[in-house]
Amino acid sequence: xxxxxxxxxxxxxxxxxxxxxxxxxxxxxxxxxxxxxxxxxxxxxxxxxxxxxxxxxxxxxxxxxxxxxxxxxxxxxxxxxxxxxxxxxxxxxxxxxxxxxxxxxxxxxxxxxxxxxxxxxxxxxxxxxxxxxxxxxxxxxxxxxxxxxxxxxxxxxxxxxxxxxxxxxxxxxxxxxxxxxxxxxxxxxxxxxxxxxxxxxxxxxxxxxxxxxxxxxxxxxxxxxxxxxxxxxxxxxxxxxxxxxxxxxxxxxxxxxxxxxxxxxx
Numbered sequence: 001x002x003x004x005x006x007x008x009x010x011x012x013x014x015x016x017x018x019x020x021x022x023x024x025x026x027x028x029x030x031x032x033x034x035x036x037x038x039x040x041x042x043x044x045x046x047x048x049x050x051x052x053x054x055x056x057x058x059x060x061x062x063x064x065x066x067x068x069x070x071x072x073x074x075x076x077x078x079x080x081x082x083x084x085x086x087x088x089x090x091x092x093x094x095x096x097x098x099x100x101x102x103x104x105x106x107x108x109x110x111x112x113x114x115x116x117x118x119x120x121x122x123x124x125x126x127x128x129x130x131x132x133x134x135x136x137x138x139x140x141x142x143x144x145x146x147x148x149x150x151x152x153x154x155x156x157x158x159x160x161x162x163x164x165x166x167x168x169x170x171x172x173x174x175x176x177x178x179x180x181x182x183x184x185x186x187x188x189x190x191x192x193x194x195x196x197x198x199x200x201x202x203x204x205x206x207x208x209x210x211x212x213x214x215x216x217x218x219x220x221x222x223x224x225x226x227x228x229x230x231x232x233x234x235x236x237x238x239x240x241x242x243x244x245x246x247x248x249x250x251x252x253x254x255x256x257x258x259x260x261x262x263x264x265x266x
Contacts (some may be wrong), residue, residue: 006189010099013233013235014233014236014237015233015234016216016217016219016231016233016234017043017229017231018231019034019037019041019051019228019229019230019232021057021230024057024060024229025060025061026034026060026061026065027063029061030053030147030153031147031150031151032056034051034151034153035154035155036182037230038155038235040098040200043242044234045151045155045159046266047157048157048159048235048240049232049234050161050213050238051147051151051160051161051162051223051231051232051233052160052161052162052164052216052217052230052233053144053147053162053164053186053230054164054229055122055126055140055163055164055165055180055244055258056134057139057229058140058143058163059134059136059137059138060128060134061135062135062138062246063075064135064136064138065128065133065134066093066132066134066135067131067132068087068133071092071093072092074095077091080094082111083104084105084107085107085148086107086109086120090123091106091109092174093123093135094109094111094123097111097113097122097123098112098118098121099112099113099114099115101226105150109121110254111184112134115249116130116169116178116204118167121135121136122136123136123167136165136180137163137180137181141181141182143180143181144162144181144183145161145183145243147161147183148160148183148184152203153189156258158184158240160182160184160238160240161182162179162181162185162214162217163179163180163181163182164177164178164211164213164214164250165177165178165180166214166218166219174251175218176211176215176218177211177212177215177216177217178214179211179214181209181234182244182247183243184240184241184242184244185210185238185240186239186240186245187208187245187248188247188248189207193230197245208236209239213236215240216231216233224254239243
């Protein structure tokens with residue numbers, strides 16, 4: 001378990017600063033791209049800053065770009081592609097990347113991928129070269145730690161790094177942010193035991209700090225061709241730590257959504 005290093009507070013208004021970069025290519029050094037882009041726009045990282053990165057940019061740098069023409073199809077992929085109205089080659093990748101296909105709607109297969117609900121196993125066809133898709137980073141937690149260490153060395157300060165994605169919420173239109181991997185900060189804070197405005201003790205509340213920060217960053221990143229794959233969040237009320245802690249997840253039985261939906265499917 002990492003030790004708490006420092007806590008950013010409300011001393012100053014929270015700021016969000018976009019980092020515009022060139023198009024990221026497979027095999028490029030993400031730290032080098034960020035350092036050069038920061039220098040070009042005259043921005044410096046400070047102690048307590050949190051850098052939120054789009055998963056597609058990180059995955060592209062890691063070479064997780066796949067040409068659909070290279071995919072070999074199975075009968076299962078062809079059948080499910082017809083069912084969910086997807087490209088059979090993309091469906092093949094979804095099968096290979098996910099833990100379970102849970103259902104779907106026209107244009108999207110709902111999967112459980114690395115323990116979370118994820119449309120199309122997180123595979124992204126936007127912001128990918130023509131005829132290609134981008135898979136999720138292979139190990140987002142490891143990627144976040146590596147990028148944080150590189151940025152801290154280059155910029156001589158203690159920061160946090162979050163690799164984030166956008167997901168839909170049950171029964172809600174539009175996407176919100178979700179953290180895939182974090183380093184240098186506490187991703188979920190336990191509010192149990194604290195008191196509300198009327199002195200009542202909170203029993204189950206935990207704050208999804210990292211997810212909320214990804215959602216905030218996405219207001220600047222956008223979802224299309226904005227060219228801003230990274231956002232600095234400065235002055236956020238987060239607990240900075242040394243090292244990394246894994247993203248805490250519910251089991252399938254503990255999850256209010258999954259456990260009830262799966263029960264009704266049987």
